[in-house]
Amino acid sequence: MLGLSGLNAQTTAQLLSDPTVKAALEAAKRNEPHFIEEQIRVCEIPAPPFKEEVRAAEFERIFKQLGLKDVRIDKSGNVIGVRPGLVPHPNLLFEAHLDTVFPEGTDVRVKRNGDTLTAPGIGDDCRGLAVLMSVIRALDEARVQTPGTITFVADTGEEGLGDLRGTKELFQTTLRGQIDKFVSVDGTGLRITNVGVGSYRYRATFKGPGGHSFGAFGLGNPIQAMGRAIAKIDEFEVPATPKTTFNVGRVGGGTSVNAIPFESWMEVDMRSSDRDSLETVHAKYRKAVEAAVEEENKRWKGRGPVSVDNALVGYRPAGSTPADSAIVKTAVEVTRAFADSAPLGEGSTDSNVPMNLGIPAITIGGGGQGSASHPLDESFNSKDSYLGTQRALLLAIALAR
């Protein structure tokens, strides 16, 4: 059993020489083939956006079987299980996400070709889920007693319109005020994400009465109001560092070249890793849309006035965990035990939520080698993937103190 006092003083090197830790790492390596099979098995349980229930029920069963305490499913469908420490705090939240980007009905059967597995979601995030299971098992087999508590979660709604739904629920409600550190295992490789790119996404719908282009000329035109908004957006000045961006990604509207349209719409995306910069561009956007509609109605003297429904369709909070923070330094050190380098990166993942709240948080890859996420032919190569499991395991031990 690993003692509390010992852990506090230990460097990664010291941890690696601890017999209990060693035993846990050996267990992780030994169990890797089993958890690759588990990765395949859970990947073949569909988990479309907003429909993670079946896979979640299986994780409730798995968490109980692996010996976690207080296993439950919260309102957002997150599966939660606790591995108590000697004391309740620090409480490390250690998670991987259940959901995929693939719609219901997608063929999720896994194809094997040597070490390569191909299936929708096989890396993102069935790999994270496999690592989660393997870490719990290894801690259990080696009887590692961490000083702090580890709360394991298989969470919902990480992808796309899910908008980090599950993790937001954890921090806002389910485990509000109870989490001290956060690690999510997402995808493959050994990367460390310490910058959380936040985003606002809008769908603005402009409406007016519409009419014949010649006969009804003089009415406000929803497409032309939208054009004014887009022209304003295009002029936004944003900081290069922290990188802040905006994009009008899609537009549509109108029924005929010779009809004043009754409706038009645009989809706009704004991103930044910096909370204030994101809020600034967000405020500019809202103002631009309002000003455009006002100008349009002034231009046409209020005839057939145009109105807008500026609907927020996505929000991911921005944040970052400083490179010189304890959690990032520990993650880098731990990673260097398994790889030549430990580069930091940015992304938009579950750790955005705690980062935004100022809670130390990172997202790490689950090891192995993956293709790009989100295509139907997503693939995962399990060569030396045990290193990812070991890295996650050692990091959990190092942070749960």
Added chain:
Amino acid sequence: MLGLSGLNAQTTAQLLSDPTVKAALEAAKRNEPHFIEEQIRVCEIPAPPFKEEVRAAEFERIFKQLGLKDVRIDKSGNVIGVRPGLVPHPNLLFEAHLDTVFPEGTDVRVKRNGDTLTAPGIGDDCRGLAVLMSVIRALDEARVQTPGTITFVADTGEEGLGDLRGTKELFQTTLRGQIDKFVSVDGTGLRITNVGVGSYRYRATFKGPGGHSFGAFGLGNPIQAMGRAIAKIDEFEVPATPKTTFNVGRVGGGTSVNAIPFESWMEVDMRSSDRDSLETVHAKYRKAVEAAVEEENKRWKGRGPVSVDNALVGYRPAGSTPADSAIVKTAVEVTRAFADSAPLGEGSTDSNVPMNLGIPAITIGGGGQGSASHPLDESFNSKDSYLGTQRALLLAIALAR
């Protein structure tokens, strides 16, 4: 036989008292039921846009049967037949259009309910075609010898993207320099159209390389370039008289909210009855699109430059025939013989083409009562529709001199 010298001096009242003219008008009234049947019969021969051949072939047969000379079909599919006068000029071109707005496969069977006929194109312009036939027959039965020549045409491409194709061909090539006056019979009622609203229609396609909204931020954005163009268009100042209009009627583009689009497009319509005003707004439009692309590329320092394909997809020349011109005064006088009032109006019809060339031209309704043109349940009520036939007949006689 109506003599040349007599006709020159005759007012409408005098014409109406001429026994030959009277006989022709009586024939038109007597034959009305027959030509209503003909209206139905030709309406049931489909004539979709750009596919008027079958109906045209039937009119070639009809024109020959009705005794017209030099019957032929020109390169654009117009069916032409001549009723020689005592001298070749003035040569009155008297036409109705073959084409409908309805696509291939539309059910064109005519439903009858008392005097009401319902079918796609029954009024626009099967009514005009029926009047054309009936006028030729009445002139023939009453042996009316007009001093000038009447060239009858069942023409193509009046509707939509047809863009007045047939009539353009007549004036540019087939009958170039040979026409002195022009009447087209289009639709129902007894209206007189002496103002030809011209139009330019564009489809502008903006292109760039596209990319990820965050990763590739800083590239020119085709939607945003288009927004700049639309904002400029919305600021155009146009004269209220002669009425000149512009409209961005449809827009589209983009694949995802979080991707810089590689393409966007807009459809723009500009109209005026005044040739110069139309050219002015047209020039402004072309300049706005070019300036918008230039600004977009300057804004993003030429990275991922945006280009535009500004395609002209429609052009209808503008023009008008003055209210105090001989042809309009004659049309008003003739119409007053059959109706309490003879209001003038504006439209976009085959007469735009000669109006633009300064050739005296009007478009008249074919009588009867019609619903709005272009819906599938277009209808025509034949109550007193013979008055429309008689009006057209008397006008042809009055103008062919």
